Amino acid sequence: MKLTAKIKLLPTSEQAQNLLDTLVRANQACHALSEIAWENKQFKQFGLHKLAYYPIKEQFGLSAQMIVRCIAKVVDAYKLDKKSKREFRPTGAIAYDSRIISYKPAKNTVSIWTLTGRVAIPYIGGEHNEALLKFQQGESDLFYRKGKWFLLATCDVPDEQTSEIDSILGVDLGIVDLATDSDGQRFTGSEIRKYRKKRASIRASVQAKKNAKASKSTIKNTRRLLKRISKRERTTSTIINHTISKRLVEKAQSSNRGIALENLKGIRDRTVPRLRKKQRREHSSWPFYQLRQFITYKAQLNGVPVMVIPPAYTSKTCHECNHLGHRSGKSFTCTNCGNCTDADHNGALNIAAVGASVTWPENSTLICFLHRS
Ligand SMILES: [Zn+2]
Structure with missing residues (x-):
């Protein structure tokens, strides 16, 4: 790699x-x-x-x-x-x-x-x-x-001899909780949210000053502040991505599990329209690509197998009965079996199930899932 x-x-x-x-x-x-x-x-x-x-x-x-x-x-x-x-x-x-x-x-x-x-x-x-x-x-x-x-x-980076695994840890990446795994553990970035909020308000104030025709030097100063904040924000998001990926890989390794991740395209396609405009501004530019890259290379360095799952249906399918359900914000409701659960956790369970069906196809009833996408 x-x-x-x-x-x-x-x-x-x-x-x-x-x-x-x-x-x-x-x-x-x-x-x-x-x-x-x-x-x-x-x-x-x-x-x-x-x-x-x-x-x-x-x-x-x-x-x-x-x-x-x-x-x-x-x-x-x-x-x-x-x-x-x-x-x-x-x-x-x-x-x-x-x-x-x-x-x-x-x-x-x-x-x-x-x-x-x-x-x-x-x-x-x-x-x-x-x-x-x-x-x-x-x-x-x-x-x-x-x-x-x-x-x-x-x-x-050489692909480390991958170790024998017993099951799969599914990881759902999303913009409210940055990552949710199939055990139900959530990884959020509350620190970064504070920065984002601050940046959004400063950006709004730059725009307001521009509209009010503030002096050039005032606009320049505010711009400079904005730049400094986004630099610090990048550093913070990199640190958070390192922490999340490290914890996920350690968890998978210590429990003899492989990691299944959703194909990144899914994040923007499915989550962005659901969120309100304000929320979108705060979270949508999270460096998910970097997060996935960190998970992949740390896993590879530690001999943890990683697989990427096509995103279609993972967030809309009920993990209990495999029927399509409704996702509204953070909650998932199944109209078939009445299962009502956290949407990202449901997604992570589906990702883990698809990952397992790829790894052990002989034990799986889920393989059709992959072909549908
Ligand atoms: Zn169901």
Whole structure:
């Protein structure tokens, strides 16, 4: 499974200058390469290499491998179309491969090629990224933003030998309770709701000021505040997603269960229209994709099998009798058997049942469920 680790470099001021010089020089080389490609109508890796490698090496003093990366960047840029000459930002991101970068996760340092040779630079990434880095493989993008340095590293996480499982833990993702499992446990994000409410009210106030033609500086200040809040909100939602996914995976692992999740498309399709406008604003932009990604990779790291269930019917079907019922807000009512229950818990039970029917088809009466969707 390919995942990307994002780490922040902590260079000394001398190293930072060195990185900047290297990035600028590499982009200048890309610029020159683009010119050669454009003039000669040569947009293929091999052809451009043959044409430009030596002159560029001489002119820019980059390592052989760095020039190969620059040629790849230029060729990539022309892949979209060849109708206009490509230009490159002076500090655009540059890809490093294993010949010009290596990670030392035990020491939290990275050894990276620069104009003055290899330098060892410390980094931080947090628990998630540092765990991923053990599986770093292939390219890393060095990028620079607002005086700070980052690496985006491609990691190939091996599928751990999956353990024997006895049953399935179904997980329903929804925007009122972020996750509900088939045991009936709910995972909510009350903290994030507070942020969302605050942000919604600030956004409304920006709009009001705009309508009332407030001074430009007032609007600017409010905008800045809004930006700061959404950044903090993103950090908080990432932490919440880590916590929820960790707890779910630990629960499944300790009880010999696999995890069944609903295909994400379901969340927006079925939950959004049900909620009132105000509620929708507070919850609908939750990073569910990230939550599912966290559950999947943590499960894989721990040998817990994960399966994805198509969403059709899981929320509308009664878990007790398999008839279609009514879902209204958080409650589910079955017109057939009278079952009345929490809608997300009912959904999670259905997801678990479909997951079990996929895992042990010989014991299942539910397999038709999958074909209906
Ligand atoms: Zn029923």
